[in-house]
Amino acid sequence: MVIAIGFEGSANKLGIGIIQDGVVLSNPRHTYITPPGEGFLPRDTAKHHREHALDILQAALQEAKITPEQIDVVCYTKGPGMGAPLISTAVVARTVAQLWKKPIVAVNHCIGHIEMGRLITGAVNPTVLYVSGGNTQVISYSEKRYRIFGETIDIAVGNCLDRFARVLKLSNDPSPGYNIEQLAKKGEKFLELPYAVKGMDVSFSGLLSFIEERAPVLIKKGEYTPADLCMSLQETIFAMLVEITERAMAHCCSQEVLIVGGVGCNKHLQDMMRKMAEERDAVLYATDERFCIDNGAMIAQAGLEMFKCGMTSPLDDTFCTQRYRTDEVLVKWRD
Amino acid sequence: MAAEVIANELFPDSTITLALFRNVENVKEIRQCVMNGTFEAAILKTSMIVDPFQVIVAANKAVVHQNKVGKMMTKNVHSEILFNLSPSKNISDSFRKFGAGDTDQSVFIAVIDDKTGQTLQAIQNTVKGQQVDVDEVKQLSDLNNIKKIYKLTDAELSWSPLDALVTRIAAKDIMTI
Amino acid sequence: MERVLIKQGAEGKLYSSEFYGKPCIVKERFTKSYRHPALDKSLTTQRMKAEARALLRCRMSGIECPALYMVDIESRCIIMERVLNSVTVREYTRTLQEKDDAKNLLSLAKQIGEVLGRLHSNNIIHGDLTTSNMLIKGYGENSRIILIDFGLSYFDSVAEDKGVDLYVLERAFLSTHPNTEALFQVILDTYKDNNKTGAEDVMKKLEEIRMRGRKRTMVG
Structure with a gap:
């Protein structure tokens, strides 16, 4: 009956969650939302995390009806992510771990997403599409590693969406991607955009430059509405993601696909992926915004798995790192 | 020596008939028969052909285009074969270079859908020459001229002129060069 | 048909x-x-x-x-x-590895480098280089490589695109054929000899692209 608490703050979401043997006891979260047209900067994000950390921690404990004594392990996001926010979150984790005299586990953010996805959906050995503001990877488990089959060779798909939302000055509340998704539903006219799949990898920066340049002109001339452009952007980038996922599935002969990460909340992406899966007699697994978007429980879950294998870190090793590849971690807990 | 009657791979009811004649005295007359509609056929210049397969690929493409709306570039399926053989998009140039010339001494014939064999019969009756095996066209090819007109590279020639030619015929409408 | x-x-x-x-x-x-x-x-x-x-x-x-x-x-x-009497380079590599045939593995790597060098010096980007997209006819000294599957190909002279082409192959190669880093280096070395004017820039780009994977600040 192991209870783990997880601390996540690698980007603009601060989440602290508690898990007990595969059951999420609490998972509160607060997002740092910037005004429309602006992205979030490390220093301000770190400040936001510091300001909300104790409230969220208290909420997590209260909702779970757990006392610190009952917690067995403290888990935190080691990386990848933005430096200052990561550190400000890690400081809280380290502090409580020392206060409560609990072992610490340093967790890879991407693996947090994967393990949470597997827990919630029950997918056994899926091809994973991990898509967020900072990451775009197609991952498949093999011999104790989450191997990266395909990824973006430049920017992440979420980043592409966020930046386009800024061009259109869409609100960042609840997230730019969500607002693009809603607006896209009203889109009717399809604009052909550069489609860049390179082998198993994808590239978004060319596409982004293309649409960033043309959008203002096209809208002004009345040739395309913002909704049309949102629709066209989604259709194109999601098709690219589905394509590389399908290629990985064909390569690995996999019959399960799991989407994790903030962009995974997008229902249209899920629909497209489901269609592809069905055509291959495969199954799509997806979670909702509680778990797609960065959260503390996912760190607790991955941390729990690691804890059970003895993968704790002495205090000196509990640093953070902005760069942390998914395949760097030894996945001891799987066969 | 018999002509070859081949079933079309994609349209099973359609046929391609091939025939080769050497020591021909009356190419001009044969061409006139086609021009005044006595019979319908493609009268090809043998020196531009390296293998019957080259003609088959061009003929196959002509039949495929014939079955699609607005895909043929020339007036009928037989002139389309000449056009398909040529690397040029200029129709008159294609006819000039790939159609048999009045002073030629051999002709390669291709006929589409000669169901009853009547056209072949009519041609055989008209031609003053010797009908031979279609494979003999290999002896009549002018590789130097073919190389020049198709702009074949040395690498292509060294492997297989036939493969080089059929690739060009198949890719012609896709290439912008 | x-x-x-x-x-x-x-x-x-x-x-x-x-x-x-x-x-x-x-x-x-x-x-x-x-x-x-x-x-x-x-x-x-x-x-x-x-x-x-x-x-x-x-x-x-x-x-x-x-x-x-x-x-x-x-x-x-x-x-x-349909290219007869051929196998994919993927199968061929596996066979050679199973037999521990270092000599022919080396010669294969050189052949691959040669073909790719020539491909890129003619500004053709394959777009999907993997060992399943290369066929090999014959065995050992008398073998020839035949490239297939050009659906993602295009023509460009830009070094970045050629770098990506090689990067895609590198990842496909190393993940499909474990412990072949040294062999892949032979491919690159032979490539340089067969794309003399462009190779230096392409290698720089390849290195940059490799680093992007490791250096990317992954946020969110």
């Missing part, structure tokens, strides 16, 4: 057949229902054209590839030569 299904990939189906007596492959691309119809049509057409153009251009440049027999955009079919 009698066809035997030999492979069903993500892109479409591959059939083995005969085209007027010549052994052939029929490549029939799927329509993908998950794509917007305009995107699907455009992509499929684009890829078929790319494949046809690349097959011609490779041949003209002295790079062995299948002969093209027919292209039908409306039915999304391409018919090309």
Whole structure:
């Protein structure tokens, strides 16, 4: 009956969650939302995390009806992510771990997403599409590693969406991607955009430059509405993601696909992926915004798995790192 | 020596008939028969052909285009074969270079859908020459001229002129060069 | 036309057949229902054209590839030569590794480097280089490499694109054939000799692209 608490703050979401043997006891979260047209900067994000950390921690404990004594392990996001926010979150984790005299586990953010996805959906050995503001990877488990089959060779798909939302000055509340998704539903006219799949990898920066340049002109001339452009952007980038996922599935002969990460909340992406899966007699697994978007429980879950294998870190090793590849971690807990 | 009657791979009811004649005295007359509609056929210049397969690929493409709306570039399926053989998009140039010339001494014939064999019969009756095996066209090819007109590279020639030619015929409408 | 299904990939189906007596492959691309119809049509057409153009251009440049027999955009079919008595480089590499045939592995790596050098010096970007997209005919000293699957290809002189081409192969190669880092280096070294004017820039780009994977600040 192991209870783990997880601390996540690698980007603009601060989440602290508690898990007990595969059951999420609490998972509160607060997002740092910037005004429309602006992205979030490390220093301000770190400040936001510091300001909300104790409230969220208290909420997590209260909702779970757990006392610190009952917690067995403290888990935190080691990386990848933005430096200052990561550190400000890690400081809280380290502090409580020392206060409560609990072992610490340093967790890879991407693996947090994967393990949470597997827990919630029950997918056994899926091809994973991990898509967020900072990451775009197609991952498949093999011999104790989450191997990266395909990824973006430049920017992440979420980043592409966020930046386009800024061009259109869409609100960042609840997230730019969500607002693009809603607006896209009203889109009717399809604009052909550069489609860049390179082998198993994808590239978004060319596409982004293309649409960033043309959008203002096209809208002004009345040739395309913002909704049309949102629709066209989604259709194109999601098709690219589905394509590389399908290629990985064909390569690995996999019959399960799991989407994790903030962009995974997008229902249209899920629909497209489901269609592809069905055509291959495969199954799509997806979670909702509680778990797609960065959260503390996912760190607790991955941390729990690691804890059970003895993968704790002495205090000196509990640093953070902005760069942390998914395949760097030894996945001891799987066969 | 018999002509070859081949079933079309994609349209099973359609046929391609091939025939080769050497020591021909009356190419001009044969061409006139086609021009005044006595019979319908493609009268090809043998020196531009390296293998019957080259003609088959061009003929196959002509039949495929014939079955699609607005895909043929020339007036009928037989002139389309000449056009398909040529690397040029200029129709008159294609006819000039790939159609048999009045002073030629051999002709390669291709006929589409000669169901009853009547056209072949009519041609055989008209031609003053010797009908031979279609494979003999290999002896009549002018590789130097073919190389020049198709702009074949040395690498292509060294492997297989036939493969080089059929690739060009198949890719012609896709290439912008 | 009698066809035997030999492979069903993500892109479409591959059939083995005969085209007027010549052994052939029929490549029939799927329509993908998950794509917007305009995107699907455009992509499929684009890829078929790319494949046809690349097959011609490779041949003209002295790079062995299948002969093209027919292209039908409306039915999304391409018919090309079926290369007989060949295996994929992927299978060949596995066989050589199983036999511990270092000599022929080395010679294979050199051949690959040579073909790619020539490909890039002719500004042809394959777009999907893997050991499954290369065939090898013959064995050892008398073998020849034949490139296939040009659906993602295009023509460009930019070093970045060539770097990406090699990067895609590197990742595919190393993940499919473990412990072959040294062999891959031989491919790159031979590549340099066969793309003398461009190789230096391409290698720089390759290094940059490799670093991007490791250096990318992954946020969110």
